Amino acid sequence: MRNLLITFGVAALVWGVLALALGSPSLRLGAGSQGPSPACLPGGHERSAALPGTGVSVSPAPEALTANPRSQISFLGVPGTQIGSVDVRGERSGRHRGRLLSYSQGDGASFIPDAPFRAGERVAVSARIGTGASARPVTFRFRVDTPYSTAHTRPFPNPRAAPADYESFYTLPGAQAPLLTISQPDRDPAAGDILTTNGPGPGQYGPLIYTPAGRLVWFERLSAGQVAENLSVQAYAGRPVLGWWRGRVLELGFGEGEDVVMNSRYQVVARLPGANGLKADLHDFRIAPGAIAYITAYNPIRCDLRAAGGAARATIVDTAVQESDMKTGLVRWDWHSLDHVGAPESEVEAPKGQAPWDYFHLNSIDLAPRGDLLVSSRSTWAAYLLQHGSGRVLWRLGGNRSSFAMGPGTKTAWQHDARMLRGGDVTLFDNGSNPPIHKQSRALRIGLDLGARRARLVALYTHRDPPLLAPSQGNVQTLNGGNTVVGYGGVPAISEYSPGGSLLFDAHLPFDMSFYRALRSPWSARPSRPPAVLASLNDTSEATIVHASWNGATGVARWRVLAGPRPAALHARAEIPATSFESSVTLPQKYSYAAVQALDPAGRVLGASPAAKVITFAASLPR
Secondary structure, three states, rough: HHHHHHHHHHHHHHHHHHHHHHHHHOOOOOOOOOOOOOOOOOOOOOOOOOOOOOOEEEOOOOOOOOOOOOOOOOEOHHHHHHHEEEEEEEOEEEEEEEEEEEEEOEEEEEEEEEOOOOOOOOEEEEEEEEEEHEEEEEEEEEEEEOOOOOOOEEEEOOOOOHHHEEEOOOOOOOOEOOOOOOEOOOOHHHOOOEEEOOOOOOOOOEEEOOOOOOEEEEEEEOOOOOEEEEEEEEEOOOOOEEEEEEEEEOOOEEEEEEEEOOOOOOHHHHHEEEEEEOOOOEEEEEOOOOOOOEEEEEEEEEEEOOEEEEEEEEEEEEEEEEEEEEOOOOOEEEEEEHHOOOOOOOOOOOOOOOEEEEEEEEEEEEEEEHHHHEEEOOOOOOOEEEEEOOOEEEEEEEEEOOOOOEOOOOOOOOOOOEEOOOOEEEEEEEEEOOOOOOOOEEEEEEEEEOOOOOEEEEEEEOOOOOOOOOOOOOOEEOOOOOOEEEEEOOOEEEEEOEEEEEEEEEEEEEOOOOOOOOOOOOOOOOOHHOOOOEEEOOOOOOOEEEEEEOOOOOOOOEEEEEEEEEOOOEEEEEEEEEEOOOEEEOOOOOEEEEEEEEEOOOOOEEEEEOOEEOEEEHOOOOO
8 A cells, every 4th residue: 555655646746747737827838929918808897798688699799808810700599590781890800701600509690701800909790680670780899819829839748658557459459558457346337337538648548438347448549649538428419429529738738629429339420629710628528409519618818917917928828618509510609718707816826927827727517507507717716607698607616706605625726527416516526736735636516505605515525545636637427326436637546436435436547647537427339340350370380369359349248259261261160258358269270261250148249350361470469
């Protein structure tokens, strides 16, 4: 146990570097424009996206300061056929022609300008809402921000993992899948598989699925420079799907990439790359009914920070929630932190130099009743309930402007993953670090008395042996039966607790690695690609060794091994149990070709490989 504690301590020290980036802007980063920064800090009033008396919300919001030059103009709340006479004029770029495209949900449309706006200019928008004599004119204005270029910002380094940290396979050449070590055997098999990712940090990146016994189910190795994060089972078009993010993770502490949706055959059925001039960020991706998705996006912009104690030529990291139409890719609604949450709420001091100020750091989105959204801000130590449509903050939980009197044990620091449960309780992963505020990270369930505006601690879960302090990342998942799954992120452990606090499951990736989140969900899949087989002679060339796997397949109980002199003359030679990702058998005879069939528990064939030519023993060895 003493060695384990030392391991955790080393991991925490190493990943403290990661946390500095994922939780604060203190690194020296790629240079942006050195010209004067415009004023961008919000004034004393919060912007509202709702147009009075119309039932329509627009983005960019009226008087917003955060519109990217490539923003579309979104009208949400009435059918697209009831939006007309759209006129868009920039004070320097002039009148903008464009297209008005309706959402597939039938409740709005976006005006897509043919050309971008100019940084720093104000834009006036007019339109008519409604039909016939009841149509009414609307007007609003917004300001275009001055983007900070991330073109020269470095991604996190990706060193090789230690050989003891991963396993390799004959049938998945080149892959080095991180090992999942089980320290507490599973006592809740109904909770399903473990879904997670590796990185940023050492080792190969890609989405990962394991059984509760630690057996690898699926590893989608990504190309160099690509990181996978935030793997989860969700529902799309009435079917279970995998949602995850892939892209670059910048030293700024956020991602630039796309959100991906895969069906149970691991075929991509949707991609959301981000819009309005921004790329999809790694921190959250939620699919809602009606082919609607919510994604996070980060928006670093030039900003005069003298009013917040920073420099005149400075940069602030604004963050956005984009509500997107998954069928058209249009942005239905767009919320920006800088239009609603003031800089004084941040627990991170504005830098005196040029480093971008990550004053908010949005790290989760959750759908609340009535379509409202619950978001978490690491840098303000608070969660916010946003009114859908207007975008106004209905209440703050925690932070220096909390709407609630925070009861004992409810205050968080640098937290992640705010979720609202049925009945109104909120769960959060309270990192308590970085820098350290608490002695260990905690999973909290907080009850809210909306009338009295009080918050009380309902449940608390901690990893007791050893205590874990996660400098970054992490999540809390409440299962249908009431158990709680906790992913410790920067210290890559995953635990499941009963409502009473008993440890039901405990596992971890190698401690020099990290994950963003780790979840448990049942998952059933049959890949579109066939099983893989590699067959070779043994070292004396007197027997045939056959290796079989089916990356991503579930429900495979046994393998039937076929071999023979020609591809058209293969016969069953053996059956072996599928007890690991890759199964192997030695046939006591020399063959020229081999193939495998994946069998379910009843002996039915789920999939079959093509015939493979048997190679020499030397050719089968890893290179």
